[in-house]
Amino acid sequence: MELSSIIGPILGLVAVIGTAIIKGLQVPMLWGGSAAMIVGMGSFAAVMTAYPLKDVIFSFKSLGLFLSGPKMDTEGTISTIERLAQLARKDGVLALEKEIDKLDDHFMKKGIEMVSMNTDAIVIENTLLAEIDMIYEEEEIAAKFWEDMGAFAPTIGIMGAVLGLMVVMLNLDNPPEIGPGIKTAFIATLYGVGLANLFALPAGKKIKRMCHHKKVYREMIAVGIVGIAQGTAPKVLVERLHGMAH
Numbered sequence: 001m002e003l004s005s006i007i008g009p010i011l012g013l014v015a016v017i018g019t020a021i022i023k024g025l026q027v028p029m030l031w032g033g034s035a036a037m038i039v040g041m042g043s044f045a046a047v048m049t050a051y052p053l054k055d056v057i058f059s060f061k062s063l064g065l066f067l068s069g070p071k072m073d074t075e076g077t078i079s080t081i082e083r084l085a086q087l088a089r090k091d092g093v094l095a096l097e098k099e100i101d102k103l104d105d106h107f108m109k110k111g112i113e114m115v116s117m118n119t120d121a122i123v124i125e126n127t128l129l130a131e132i133d134m135i136y137e138e139e140e141i142a143a144k145f146w147e148d149m150g151a152f153a154p155t156i157g158i159m160g161a162v163l164g165l166m167v168v169m170l171n172l173d174n175p176p177e178i179g180p181g182i183k184t185a186f187i188a189t190l191y192g193v194g195l196a197n198l199f200a201l202p203a204g205k206k207i208k209r210m211c212h213h214k215k216v217y218r219e220m221i222a223v224g225i226v227g228i229a230q231g232t233a234p235k236v237l238v239e240r241l242h243g244m245a246h
Helices: 003-021 033-050 053-061 062-066 072-090 092-103 106-116 122-172 175-230 233-246
Strands: none
Touching: 003 062, 003 175, 033 053, 033 106, 033 122, 033 175, 053 072, 053 122, 062 175, 072 092, 072 106, 072 175, 072 233, 092 106, 106 122, 106 175, 122 175, 175 233
């Protein structure tokens, strides 16, 4: 669990609400249903228009990565690569064929399968690195999605503010309605800036960082697989992988 993904937004809300209380505002005054609707639904509509539906769905699923972090067993993976390297060195790369089905990681499985077919190490390296780049580009879409929502939200908040001021203009001869209109204008602006800076932009940056960690992890696996194909000594290979892991 990425505690900072939970603690950060909570501290942000505490900062906003706490400042409001210190300044003498009542907490219920910070709520505005119409402002929440225009900012929340409007920001989602804007970013949804910018991305294909499959990317929108993938980006919301990526919130699991934002909350829990990437699932990477680095030490376990290095141990597996060491075991496979020892097996290949002792019995030859063809012996790896029986190990393929035992591997859980799809990327490693693909690489070891190529090694077991006695594929040239350069071909294996180029294939794996190309796939790493492709996977990284696809995963990074989620980061761009949330960063774009952070870019849209303040502008949508301004739209909400304009709507609130339009209510004021329509009720200049009805003073009791002027206050709610002004309130909506300010709250919509607050919600737009808050959504962008307390959640969407930070979430996008964190997801991008986690995608980078996953890329480095896959690059480590690729180095291990190519090392097996080249017949690198297991101990030397393990030292190289530990160097990439830190």
